[in-house]
Amino acid sequence: MSHTLDEILIGYVNNKEFADLKFVVGKKKSIFYAHKFFLSLVSTYWRNVLYSEGWETRLTRALTEIYLPELEPRIFRSFLQFVYTRSVEIKGDLVFELRDIAKKYEIEELFKYCDEAFQKSLDNENCIKYYEYSCENKLEKWKDASIKYILDRSVSILKNHDCFTEARKETVLTVLKLKKLYAFEIDIVKSLINWSKRQKQKYYQNDERMQLKDILIEFKPLIKLGFLDFNGLEQVSNIGLYSPTIIFNAMMDLTKKYKVVVRPLTRSGAGIEDLKVLLLANCRRGQERVEHIKELVMTTGIQNVDIMNCSNQAPSYDEMLKYDAIVLRNRNAENLHNQVELGNDLAQYVEAGKGVVIIAINTLINNDAYRIKGRLQDEEFIPLQFGERVQQDSRELGEVLVPEHEIMSGVNSFKTKDYAHLIGTHDVRGGTIIAKWSNGFPLITEKTKEENFGTVVCLNFHPCSTKITSDCGKVWLENTDGGKIIANSVTYVGMKWHNKQKQQQQK
Template identity: 50%
Template structure:
């Protein structure tokens, strides 16, 4: 079998055999032998040099000697490796050096290879090098690509304080000027403070006239104090970088806020697609109905919904705690294996500040065989008491007691096909009643048991719509807004976990 041209040429890489050019490279004057024909094929620069009328050999054997003092030995070795093998393994730090060799020696293939490698290797540790690389070579496509990466990964970027410390002033201004940053504002602020401390300790160590405040004076107006909570403002106060009166005014504004959707905590606004939701359900009639509920949860932009069938497994607390929101749905005829253990896990989950949405039907039914138990019930986390399941002819959305509540956003109607299927109790365990059925029973309730705990919402209706089962009278009509009630509830308790104010 014949070898490829690259395989043949690789035999001559760094070899003196048949070599007709000798490079003296770098400060150490390391010698590299090469072949004019090979370099002329890959480089327009060397083709013009070697075959011009003025080119002369330096010794009687016809070997030309060339001094290269502006390229490091390792970089030059990689250049030759690409010339002979057409492949190369580069670290992110080496890519820019090789790129400029490609520019100098007029090697379009190597230039494109470097750009592709840089794009492929982009992460939160080298995004700035990539951005500055794009600026340096004047390729706007790649600087814009880096900007988009910064916007989409800014939470990781601002957490990587060591990388942030090395940024130039112009680059920081670029980052702060981006319209959509998903990082929390307190993380942005602390990254800036870390940058200024590094500058002070290294570049201005002996200059008492340079303070953190003078180093940050161009950046502090970009800090959004209105996107911080009380804990964040306390951290800001301790730095002394903002007037106390200004921080006090923001604290008063926080006290006056009461709507969750007024103040998102990222500059990009609500990031529902990043919520991780766990649907825990005891199912009897197949996967299709669970898939339907999963699709309903996703209807407002949520992307990550994992389903666990409680009829066959009880997840550990550690598994549950990976998620931001749990949606709990029991099922008549297919009970939970360990309702007490699960109830204890869910109590710990809510105590950790995370959100729970309870579908009351067959979850709070007064039956030992099917209902949830444990601390989540015993300690009254859920804003609806255990009760009997009833069917009622009144099947419409009734009074909405808190019409401005985020769960009611874009909800104009809600109606079941033939009858209301609900837990017949008026006891909401000290919770808040958001909306009722037309017969007066609770339809939507919420409760935050204690400051620092997560929010629990209880939906007192059957989660199926006529889109999945048109032969069931308890299903809600799919052209009404049951999907919005369910998806809004998940978003509400989830975004509360991400420090939304209300």
């Protein structure tokens, strides 16, 4: 039976036949056999050691024994496999150890192999360890890759307690400072509490209440937590690491120090301030534009708005159900994450009676790479057909077809800086046009596909104002009512859900 060269070579890994080297590895003195010829082929270090002057004359009739007590046998076994086959399965921390061996033994091929393996083996369990290792060893490519991975999966990584809680303090600070880190605020707080419990002896006082208070106060400037309700307090109070009283009191101290608004626990349907909104958004020009939209949403009294980067991640359907309304704003310079799955989950969310506000620019652009897909589009939940993105000289509010509509409350004017930037379609797919641009294109549309479904509103204009950027002609003028349109739209779809809940409770 014939064998390939690879099969023959792997058969000589730790094989005593023809071996002229005997390695004694680790504290338990595990024995490994090897061949000088193969080692010298890949390693400048071993070539110089094994064939240095005088070495052969002393040990010509016996196996050369070499002691390596500092290495673990599993690491050395993988190293030998690479020496003979130029490949090895790398999992977990093995990539660090093999890279260190490659450096010590001057093996360029193993260096390159570890770089490739690093990219392939990044996962939620090891990404923070990989980041810390890359910082220690000044590996900029590894560092950048680790940071990108963390950003892309921030929600799941924060919830991965074993990964996050073992991070160093400086790493946690770095992660929370990342400009494009989008995660649920309450998940960040819960993750910090988990981390502090693991790290308390290293960084903080032994008194649990003071220690927890210290960490929350230290990290608060990096958390956008401006609002907390007793539902949130209850979530963090029952995670089982500190007593509920300690967590509750520490959170209350935090809210007082930073003037965080704390609402009492209320029943469903109490009012606008009780609405919970998720802003699914991205913008290649910086987080401040996404924060600008959040501020606009909150102008009618909504106090709880979470942000998630819709190019890096998407909420599950169960996560969506925690919110009364979702705002979707996609910037076409970045792909919309899981377009089909997200569209399917949003359709199910609307079927559950909850509302969605879509910023049409780019999200509904006729470009397969960036637009929303799945059932939300295919089954015509959206009150605006896909179209090309166009610019028009006409740049202000035109005919208002439903002047008494709640979205138009307090809206007296709307005007962009230089030109209208919109999805150029008149097809509202059975929906209602609430207001038009002065050139006749739909500006605000809505659709409730079936009686018990939630409502989808489309806003066919750029969401930012001159307050956040004055060098862009498509943004709306700050002294007009674009902000009211956005805030009223979110309040409208969210309160429809609350009012339905009230009616059902009264029955």
